[in-house]
Amino acid sequence: MPNNLRFKTSKFIDETYRVSFKFNNKIYFGFKGDTLASALLANGIHLVGRSFKYHRPRGIMTSGSEEPNAIIQLHDNSSRTEPNVRATEVEIYEGLVASSQNCWPSVNFDIGGINNLLSPILPAGFYYKTFMWPASFWEKYEYFIRKSAGLGKSPKVADPDIYEHKYIHCDVLVIGAGISGIMAAKMAAKNGFKTLLVDEKSYLGGSSIYDNSEFSKINNQITSSWLEKEINEISKLENLEIKTRTSVAAFHGYNFLLARENLTDHLPINQRENKVRQRLLKIRAKKVITATGSIERPLIFDNNDRPGILLSSAIKRYIDLYGVACGENNILFTNNDTAYETAMSLIQRGIKINAIIDNREQIDSKISYEVEKNNIKIYKGYTVVDTYGYRRINRISIMKLSKDGQTVIGDKTKLNCDCLGVSGGWTPAVHLFTQSGGKLKFREEDQVFIPNVYPSDQISIGSCNGDFGLEEIIKNTLTSIKKFLDIDNSEYKTVETISGLNQSKRNIWLLPSDKSIGKTKSFVDYQNDATAKDIKLALREGFRSIEHVKRYTTTGMGTDQGKLGNMHALGIISETAGTKMGEHGTTTFRPPYTPLTFGTIVGRNVGKFFDIFRRTPIHDWHVANNAEFENVGQWKRAWYYPKDNENMHQAVQRESKAARDSAGILDASTLGKIDIQGTDASEFLNRVYTNAWSKLAVGKCRYGLMLNEDGMVYDDGVTTRLGENHYIMTTTTGGAANVLGKLEDYLQTEWPELDVYLSSVTDHFATISVCGPYSKKIVSKVIPDLDLSDEKFPHMSFKNAKINNIKCRVMRISFTGEHSYEINIQANFGKSVWEKCMEAGKDFNITPYGTETMHLLRAEKGFIIVGQDTDATLTPIDLQMDWIVSKKKYDFIGKRSLYRSDTIREDRKQLVGLLTENPEEVLEEGAQIVADIKKSPIEMLGHVTSSYYSPNLKKSIALGVVKGGKNMLGQKLIIPMENKNINVTVADPVFLDKEGERLNAKL
């Protein structure tokens, strides 16, 4: 470590605690309290990365979250590896490993650097312009473009860390713990408000905490001493919770904010075991006080991006907070007084300043006189026109500015340096304010956007509100917080401030050069390599909107979102276009303020907690009996039960055959069940189903079809009349929640006069369906007391029964076309009744079947599945289900739509059966159906919706929708596939037992 760069004066650095870390495979040392950036600077390292497009050498430029250049890969190849981390925010710990990004083979020698030489042919929009033709070459270009795109490497294995989410409710949230934030938090907490104070840094106090200058004092104390006492006082307040290392990522409407609390990133890896790494705080605050401060502006001149060029305020922070000098021969370049504070910090430690270049002709402040007294040469009215040095700045050239600041005059002077501090004044950090929906206004005097219209109960204070002077900050914070919180007692008696700074500034967005603009590289967006030249080019090519210029030049589109240069881009646009800056507005500030890890966003919702799933009461039996499962909505449904290494096809063929030849058993518990009660229940069903319900006798069941108001099929199912005013409706598995929602909607909003109550009872019952020729025998063994004779218990009827004294409901209904019974019993008895059925059916080849066999069996009968054979564009008429639409009923949901000009068209897509020429050929579901393959373009008539090989019919069967299909019975159509055309014939959709003989067979 070159000792000449480290100064033992900082109380924030623990010099007794040496920390070793690895950067680009080399071991370095720093101290506890360092950031990766400060430790690298202390080791004399400026060059840390390469820029995105030109691969230019880049160094550490700032000391905070606004850093555009020093973004690194943390933890190299381990499972924790993380790209695009700002070295200025990483607190070092023993064993830290980091490396440079976007360079190969190394940051010192990078092949991609050739792009810098090619830059004259890589203007804004280069990719759009170059790779457009010939169009067929795009796929070849794409490979290379993708290869060179992106920064850093994403991790390849699962993240070992733990993350979580937490809700916080508070009266007052204060964002930012600088002077104004600390004062606001104290005033709020002391006046009885439950207050939360957050700051992204590991310490409180912002940039004032290391302000030891004699030139700014509060109540005659050095600012940092006064502030330390304040912090000490508030840390004891009961009403106040303080969270450091907590960065607000998003400020949404209604004072809802997201913040990331960093808990372990500063600890050595071995101390992170079983600890939460980051917490996403979901904060709902009654009042929000934004005190996010401001970001220093760089200056835009030729080659303003070399390693060794830093913001002047960053140089001050590095020396005052970390005791690190960024260079031994410094030059400061400024348009305002801030740089003189940096100069004083350097002078106090005896660090050499070669010169100060100031844009201003007149400088009139105590602090500047003091600097001059120290024999520092100040070039007044000068600008930097160029810089030199490839991997580190070593020289600059300066020229005198003309009176209007538009050109440079006189001779060029060259000055040596190894570090250049730049200051272009300050930009209020209004990001969070605008995210919340706040409207900005432009203040002409010092060319800043400041908060104007607040969309919620919030206020901005301090320099994010455009107050830059110490006196202004304190005075305005006191008055506005008193008003905002409506309190009399400010907790502060008179606060006297002294400041040696003057707020004058000479703002020139793009500094003039002796070269033509085309020959300069004046970077506006450092990370994305967007230059002033690019912005001017975009304007020349006709772009006017700031949002378009941004996307065309990629200004502000890096991971730093242009926190440094966006204002300059706006300035250059308005200067070039001759418009007023305030009229352009700004680009949209979007969350997150700084990037969030995916881990933080998902919290604990990973692995088996990613999504909930629902299991039926019989689930464990299915698992024990080798079932494969299918996801239906959130349900896990048994799909098929493979036996002896069967594949799915073999299992389904066996199950289907058994269900028709002997007996099958299905777990139908997932079907939606809605309990409907009330004196108007029948009338209600009349209105929601297409068929008539008033005359359904108690103890009978009926199939119903539900439409949307537009006439399209929405859901179907069997509803049973349990009593005079009591029904139980079944819905499709996936549609259950939506059907209940829709029914509630009509009941509450359109028909509040109806006496009807709905409750979901899906989870309360287990539903077991037993079908096939032996179903009657099996059920009679399970429920011996129940009379199953056709006279007493005909198809489509219901009986109350008891199994071992447990009440159950038995319906004789069928979705397979076989004689079948559905037993509904309290859910917790589901598994034992299922097992009883299995035991009773042992001698009858009872075969459990899953959803796949269920689909096959119903397709043989031509029964539709809503959502598979329908897609919200089919009416019951299109489905050839005219029989279920009541002609007599005056009204039901969707009735009027059934005879709109569009729904009565003859050539609508209609459901038909499809039989392949070769009975062994099974169609693909979703395949297109055409009549003429020679026509170009081929006219698509429809598509296949369901397709199976039927073991009972010994042939392939399919359902599909075809334009005008109803009148095409017997017609030949073609299914064009990738390598063949399959001939099909349009058939009746009912393939098996159209007369219902199996259903009504005497068993």
Next chain:
Amino acid sequence: MFLINCPFCGEREQSEFKAGGEAHIVRPKQPTELSDDEWAEYLFMRKNIKGIQFERWNHIHGCRKWFNMIRDTSNDQIKAVYKMGEKPPVK
């Protein structure tokens, strides 16, 4: 994220609610007597304005009740909430 004052439960997070489109569109009592155009007006035509809008909301993960809301779509300010069947408190 809105903080919605459900008329039945009080202030709750927006995530508990579901938006249900424009409010005060009454289903015609005699749909069969309407022309195609008149029915289409009821079925399809909805306002989408920048400014004050009357909306239906459902406290779907709460009391399951539907209610009405007056919202300024330009700044998402909720001006009022009121029960189904009640007259809007502001015009």
